[in-house]
Amino acid sequence: MSAEKLVKETKLIIGVSLFASLALLITWTTVELMNTSFGNDKALLALSIIPLSAALASYLKLIKINKDPQKMVAETDERLVAEKNEADAKALKLLQGILFLTYMGYTFIFPEETFQSLGWWVTLGILLLSLFAPVMIRHMLKES
Numbered sequence: 142m143s144a145e146k147l148v149k150e151t152k153l154i155i156g157v158s159l160f161a162s163l164a165l166l167i168t169w170t171t172v173e174l175m176n177t178s179f180g181n182d183k184a185l186l187a188l189s190i191i192p193l194s195a196a197l198a199s200y201l202k203l204i205k206i207n208k209d210p211q212k213m214v215a216e217t218d219e220r221l222v223a224e225k226n227e228a229d230a231k232a233l234k235l236l237q238g239i240l241f242l243t244y245m246g247y248t249f250i251f252p253e254e255t256f257q258s259l260g261w262w263v264t265l266g267i268l269l270l271s272l273f274a275p276v277m278i279r280h281m282l283k284e285s
Contacts, residue, residue, distance in 0.1 A: 144210035151203045158196035165189035233271065240268040
């Protein structure tokens with residue numbers, strides 16, 4: 142991938158992320174000013190942080206690309222790919238541990254909500270997905 146193509150793609154990601162964040166923020170502001178309610182209106186404000194964070198991460202990537210474009214483009218070396226895969230695997234294991242602790246904490250702190258609360262089911266679902274998804278993806282890649 143050329144440096145120009147990578148810069149163009151990163152700028153597009155920044156633009157789309159900022160647009161989504163701004164749209165959510167404007168929607169939240171409008172709802173607050175009109176005194177209408179969709180349930181939990183602060184969720185719109187909280188959701189606007191996610192694309193804003195993605196835009197910030199892409200901006201930092203763009204700065205790194207502009208600083209040293211050849212280093213960012215030439216990431217096809219086998220050692221770098223293996224190092225990246227190892228870091229991704231460790232991050233997944235860390236997130237699985239955090240999800241497990243969240244699930245256990247939620248279950249023990251709010252035992253009356255076990256099997257009843259949507260939050261409990263969502264936490265359980267994400268935990269199980271994080272545990273079984275790597276195995277399922279590996280199996281699908283072997284077959285193809």
